[in-house]
Amino acid sequence: xxxxxxxxxxxxxxxxxxxxxxxxxxxxxxxxxxxxxxxxxxxxxxxxxxxxxxxxxxxxxxxxxxxxxxxxxxxxxxxxxxxxxxxxxxxxxxxxxxxxxxxxxxxxxxxxxxxxxxxxxxxxxxxxxxxxxxxxxxxxxxxxxxxxxxxxxxxxxxxxxxxxxxxxxxxxxx
Numbered sequence: 001x002x003x004x005x006x007x008x009x010x011x012x013x014x015x016x017x018x019x020x021x022x023x024x025x026x027x028x029x030x031x032x033x034x035x036x037x038x039x040x041x042x043x044x045x046x047x048x049x050x051x052x053x054x055x056x057x058x059x060x061x062x063x064x065x066x067x068x069x070x071x072x073x074x075x076x077x078x079x080x081x082x083x084x085x086x087x088x089x090x091x092x093x094x095x096x097x098x099x100x101x102x103x104x105x106x107x108x109x110x111x112x113x114x115x116x117x118x119x120x121x122x123x124x125x126x127x128x129x130x131x132x133x134x135x136x137x138x139x140x141x142x143x144x145x146x147x148x149x150x151x152x153x154x155x156x157x158x159x160x161x162x163x164x165x166x167x168x169x170x171x172x173x174x
Contacts, residue, residue: 017128027063112151126157
């Protein structure tokens, strides 16, 4: 585990990262966390006293990495751009598992189950994270149903999302 103090920054104009709040993880610290690595990876630990897990470090050039801080993390640490934060980090190699209720529903649709587990791990994670990010049980249930339906039709995540958006637009137009 490594510990360092840094300042919270925010991108002004940075393409897709415009408006992101983040901290820089210097190259020497990133190498202590994951020696020889130059690609994105996940970490766990603490930002001040706020526990974190599965937060991504993304290459920023020159060996440095950035750690984006989403709204929930910023609220948890109670700090904004310009504030100092103490990061205590270690690599997080914990595997993300699909929700059990999602797997049970997939088993009811053998074609969907086989298609899901035939996808690349990174593509399965799109579905898993989308379902896990639901804030209510109703939303989670709806997302599981939508995912199983899409997987039964052998749709990837992006195609499913576009299909859902198109359906919603059609319903609004009625």
